[in-house]
Each structure stands twice: as C-alpha cells, then as structure tokens.
Amino acid sequence: MPTNPQAYRPAARLETLGADFYDPVTAADFPETRLRFRNDRAAAEIGLQTLSEDEWCAHFGRFRPLPGTLAQPLALRYHGHQFRHYNPDLGDGRGFTFAQMHDDRGRLMDLGTKGSGQTPWSRSGDGRLTLKGGVREVLASEMLEALGVPTSRSLSLIETGEALDRGDEPSPTRSAVLVRLSHGHIRIGTFQRLAYARDTAGLRALTAYVLRELYDEDGDDPVRLLTLVVARTARLAARYMAAGFVHGVLNTDNINVTGESFDYGPWRFAQTWDPGFTAAYFDHQGLYAFGRQPEAIHWDAMQLAVALRPLADSDPLIAALDGFAAQYQAEVTAAILWRLGLAPHDAESDRALVQAVERALRETGAGIDQFFFDAFGGTLPDGYGGPWGPVRGQLAAYRPRKDRADPYWRGAPCAMPIDEVEAIWDAIATDDDWAPFHAKVAAICAMGAALA
Structure with missing residues (x-):
C-alpha cells in the first residue's frame, strides 16, 4: 500500500x-x-x-x-x-x-x-x-x-x-x-433504466448522488443536473472535433454524466477533416461519423431529459437542452484555439478564425495533425496557400499562449493513424515486442507536455 x-x-x-x-x-x-x-x-x-x-x-x-x-x-x-x-x-x-x-x-x-x-x-x-x-x-x-x-x-x-x-x-x-x-x-443509460421501471424514487436518489458526489452540489434538482450534463457533453463533443477523434459508439450507455469520454472500442482518429468518416465497420448509416458526433451527443442528452421527465416539467428541461448548441460553439472555438496554441481574442474574431480553419481543412484535405503542428503559435508556413489565405490573415491578430521552444516542435507531429496502431499490435502479436508500444506512449506524453 x-x-x-x-x-x-x-x-x-x-x-x-x-x-x-x-x-x-x-x-x-x-x-x-x-x-x-x-x-x-x-x-x-x-x-x-x-x-x-x-x-x-x-x-x-x-x-x-x-x-x-x-x-x-x-x-x-x-x-x-x-x-x-x-x-x-x-x-x-x-x-x-x-x-x-x-x-x-x-x-x-x-x-x-x-x-x-x-x-x-x-x-x-x-x-x-x-x-x-x-x-x-x-x-x-x-x-x-x-x-x-x-x-x-x-x-x-x-x-x-x-x-x-x-x-x-x-x-x-x-x-x-x-x-x-x-x-x-454513471451513464445516461443508468437514468434510463430507472425511468423505464418507473422508479421515481430511484431517479431522485441517483440525481442527488450525481449532483453531490460528482458535481459537488447540494440538492436533487433534475433541471440543474441536466444543465450541468449538457455543458459537459457539449465540451466533450467539441474536444472530440478539435482532436480529430471518432469514438465510434456514442450510445447512451457510453455517455458518462460527467462528460468524460470512456470505453474505447472501434475508435479512430480522422486523418483529414472528413465529416463522413466513420470508425465502426458496423456503423453502416454513418450515425456516429466524425461530423455527426455533436448531433449524436446532443441526442443522447435529450434521452437524459426524457428520463428525468418524471421529476420535472418539460419546459425547463427543454430550455436546458436548448443551451447545447451555443455551448458547443463556444467550446469548439476554445478547443481549436487551444490546439493552435493561441490566446482568445474576442468572441466574433475567434469564431471567424475557427470557421476559416474548418473550411480550409475540409476544402484542401490537409492532414489535421500536420496542420495543427505547423500552425501552433499562430504562424502558418509558406506552403499553405489558396484557401489558407483567410486563415493566415486572421492568425496575424492573435498572440500565442505558448511558444514553440519545446523540443517537440523541432520534430514531426505525433499522430495516431490506424496503420501505426496495427503495426504496434503486430510487433506484440508476432514477436512479443513491446518497444513500439512504449515508445508511442512516451511520444504521446511528450506531445501532451508541449501542448499543455
């Protein structure tokens, strides 16, 4: 011990x-x-x-x-x-x-x-x-x-x-x-089970538990709980997008009410800003595709509101849900600025920059990880032309929150393409060679230190 x-x-x-x-x-x-x-x-x-x-x-x-x-x-x-x-x-x-x-x-x-x-x-x-x-x-x-x-x-x-x-x-x-x-x-599905059983007392007890133990708040107000969960899940959706991450299985039993991502099965990192990119081979309709993740997580939050309906009137629950879109926009703006290593400027300029970045990534097919690596600190290399012009112009108004002094910035971006994941596993499966795995974890930690 x-x-x-x-x-x-x-x-x-x-x-x-x-x-x-x-x-x-x-x-x-x-x-x-x-x-x-x-x-x-x-x-x-x-x-x-x-x-x-x-x-x-x-x-x-x-x-x-x-x-x-x-x-x-x-x-x-x-x-x-x-x-x-x-x-x-x-x-x-x-x-x-x-x-x-x-x-x-x-x-x-x-x-x-x-x-x-x-x-x-x-x-x-x-x-x-x-x-x-x-x-x-x-x-x-x-x-x-x-x-x-x-x-x-x-x-x-x-x-x-x-x-x-x-x-x-x-x-x-x-x-x-x-x-x-x-x-x-505690998942959204934990609440759904109690609603399905019409266990109002259990719903209230679980609401109080989550507020007290996971949000450090008193009471058992279901509207307050939903408001907090909407804010946390909007942040999660935004951070997925800025990371280029596709979870693959955003079912209500896979959404934690603290807004913390977990349970990684068929996940992938998108290499380009492709809204239709999916991670799970069985997601035939693209329900949880890269660009649909905010919609999917919002839908999951709606199911929490439905489950909480025995404890609250519908109007305040709907009002709490309606805050998701605005909170997502604010969070995705903050997340992309963070990954660019930039301090916020003002809400209008920040949102315009993020929209320009998303548009250029989508139109050019540039690598997500390479772009954020190259542009960290607000200086876009000369090789980024054409659709990148508006991004370059807007970046000039920003100051970096962190410089590029860390040795990480003198190498290549740390990314997680699926071919590398398979190669890491192949070394383990074939030769019981864990060196590539441990080297990758070390490289990820180095990137995290440079970004933090």
Missing part, C-alpha cells in the same frame, strides 16, 4: 445508492498476471504510485481489495439506446467498479475494469478482453488526454494468459484485463 496514507483517500460512496443499482460480483481467476502497462502519473493522483509490482498485480489483476473502499466489486445496472434502438438488457457485462477514492483535485474517482470476467449482464459473452483491445484502449486514452479531451485514464493493463476466440480478429488471441480511472461510471 502507499507509504503516504494521506495521499490515498478511499471512499465507498457508490454503496449509498443501495443494492438496486448494482450486482456484487467476483473477478475471474486468471491463469497468470503479466504487467504490460502501469500508469504511474495517474496512480500518483490517487495515492497508489508506491505499490510494488507484486502489489499492483494483486490489486489490479487478482482484485485483492484496496483498504477502506468498496467491500466487493459491483457490476452496475443500466439500459441504453444502441444506434438509436432501446435495449433494456444491458449492464456491466465484462467489468465492474472495484474501488473509489478522491484524487488530488478532490474529485470522487472510480476504478473500473474491462475484461475482469462474467457478470449477470454478460449474456452470451465470456466477460474477457483481448490484449489487442487493451492496447488500443491505452493508446486512445493516452492520446486523448494529451490532446485535451476529458477522458478516462488507462491505469493498468495486465495480460492474463487465456486464449480467446473472436469473430472480428484472428483467433485464438491473447487476453488481458484493463483498469481505468474515471470520474464516475
């Missing part, structure tokens, strides 16, 4: 919701536990950075309880719209919430798992995670954190020694268990 107990501040607030919100479960007994990724930066924020490797594997591979927190793992219950079709048969099917604690900012954090075994909600699944899926989630969460997207953090990835059969990748394939650090695991 940590040598500084004051840095580790355990909690068990989830238990206050009562037994109707979760199912106690037991973790799978894995054949082995081989530590593959350990996020000491995240661990330091919750007082767990001093764990030895044996202790780490015991807690995050064997799920030996951490002191002072949840008595046992809890698989959360929820419903959700999946590609706009309502599914009442959901819940944590291959994961659970294992522990809660406060971080160095005072926030209540959850340790949740992926691939930790079967639960009552596994249906026909084996409750496992492929090692490739775990590697992809680490890369996604590290990249998003560096690019300023509010995201869960991959705390630990442990290989577990099982051979898994999967229809969408060569099988048998290796297995793993992931632990993610998140500001809550």
Whole structure:
C-alpha cells in the first residue's frame, strides 16, 4: 500500500445508492498476471504510485481489495439506446467498479475494469478482453488526454494468459484485463433504466448522488443536473472535433454524466477533416461519423431529459437542452484555439478564425495533425496557400499562449493513424515486442507536455 496514507483517500460512496443499482460480483481467476502497462502519473493522483509490482498485480489483476473502499466489486445496472434502438438488457457485462477514492483535485474517482470476467449482464459473452483491445484502449486514452479531451485514464493493463476466440480478429488471441480511472461510471443509460421501471424514487436518489458526489452540489434538482450534463457533453463533443477523434459508439450507455469520454472500442482518429468518416465497420448509416458526433451527443442528452421527465416539467428541461448548441460553439472555438496554441481574442474574431480553419481543412484535405503542428503559435508556413489565405490573415491578430521552444516542435507531429496502431499490435502479436508500444506512449506524453 502507499507509504503516504494521506495521499490515498478511499471512499465507498457508490454503496449509498443501495443494492438496486448494482450486482456484487467476483473477478475471474486468471491463469497468470503479466504487467504490460502501469500508469504511474495517474496512480500518483490517487495515492497508489508506491505499490510494488507484486502489489499492483494483486490489486489490479487478482482484485485483492484496496483498504477502506468498496467491500466487493459491483457490476452496475443500466439500459441504453444502441444506434438509436432501446435495449433494456444491458449492464456491466465484462467489468465492474472495484474501488473509489478522491484524487488530488478532490474529485470522487472510480476504478473500473474491462475484461475482469462474467457478470449477470454478460449474456452470451465470456466477460474477457483481448490484449489487442487493451492496447488500443491505452493508446486512445493516452492520446486523448494529451490532446485535451476529458477522458478516462488507462491505469493498468495486465495480460492474463487465456486464449480467446473472436469473430472480428484472428483467433485464438491473447487476453488481458484493463483498469481505468474515471470520474464516475454513471451513464445516461443508468437514468434510463430507472425511468423505464418507473422508479421515481430511484431517479431522485441517483440525481442527488450525481449532483453531490460528482458535481459537488447540494440538492436533487433534475433541471440543474441536466444543465450541468449538457455543458459537459457539449465540451466533450467539441474536444472530440478539435482532436480529430471518432469514438465510434456514442450510445447512451457510453455517455458518462460527467462528460468524460470512456470505453474505447472501434475508435479512430480522422486523418483529414472528413465529416463522413466513420470508425465502426458496423456503423453502416454513418450515425456516429466524425461530423455527426455533436448531433449524436446532443441526442443522447435529450434521452437524459426524457428520463428525468418524471421529476420535472418539460419546459425547463427543454430550455436546458436548448443551451447545447451555443455551448458547443463556444467550446469548439476554445478547443481549436487551444490546439493552435493561441490566446482568445474576442468572441466574433475567434469564431471567424475557427470557421476559416474548418473550411480550409475540409476544402484542401490537409492532414489535421500536420496542420495543427505547423500552425501552433499562430504562424502558418509558406506552403499553405489558396484557401489558407483567410486563415493566415486572421492568425496575424492573435498572440500565442505558448511558444514553440519545446523540443517537440523541432520534430514531426505525433499522430495516431490506424496503420501505426496495427503495426504496434503486430510487433506484440508476432514477436512479443513491446518497444513500439512504449515508445508511442512516451511520444504521446511528450506531445501532451508541449501542448499543455
């Protein structure tokens, strides 16, 4: 355990919701536990950075309880719209919430798992995670954190020694268990389940829990909750766009009410500003395409409003939802200015610059990552001509929030093309070579430091 107990501040607030919100479960007994990724930066924020490797594997591979927190793992219950079709048969099917604690900012954090075994909600699944899926989630969460997207953090990835059969990748394939650090695991779908059951008392209790524990506010006002969630999810949508990120599965059970992105499956980073670019091969209609993500997240927020209707009149809920568009515009402007390394000027000029950048990226097909790398600090290289003229002219009015002194700016942009992701996995699958993976994580951290 940590040598500084004051840095580790355990909690068990989830238990206050009562037994109707979760199912106690037991973790799978894995054949082995081989530590593959350990996020000491995240661990330091919750007082767990001093764990030895044996202790780490015991807690995050064997799920030996951490002191002072949840008595046992809890698989959360929820419903959700999946590609706009309502599914009442959901819940944590291959994961659970294992522990809660406060971080160095005072926030209540959850340790949740992926691939930790079967639960009552596994249906026909084996409750496992492929090692490739775990590697992809680490890369996604590290990249998003560096690019300023509010995201869960991959705390630990442990290989577990099982051979898994999967229809969408060569099988048998290796297995793993992931632990993610998140500001809550309450989804929009958690509220939908209670509304579906006409459990008004449960809805009010969950509203109070989220306001108190995740927003540090008193009361159980559903309109206030929706207002906060709309603001956070508008910010999330904006940050996705500025990062060029496509989540792929923006179902209501994948939207955290804290506005923190999580659960990375078929994700991709768009290489160009292509609104129709999709990440999931099964998203045949492009419902969650790059350019439709703000619409999709707004739609998800609408489902939260519907779920809260038993607690509030429709007019104030509609008014809260109507704030999404304006908040999104403000947030995407701020996000793109941040990625350009520029201090805001004034609202009108800022929005005009962002519109010019989006237009030029779309018209020229320029690489998203290359453009933001080249233009960081407000100086556009000479090679950007034609449609970039208006952008160049507007950039002249801005001052940088940070210079280009960091060594990162003397190299090439850190990006995440899908071919590189596959090459990183191929090195692991073929030769058990983790060097490209660790090198990529280091490069992402260097980019994050340069952007911060």
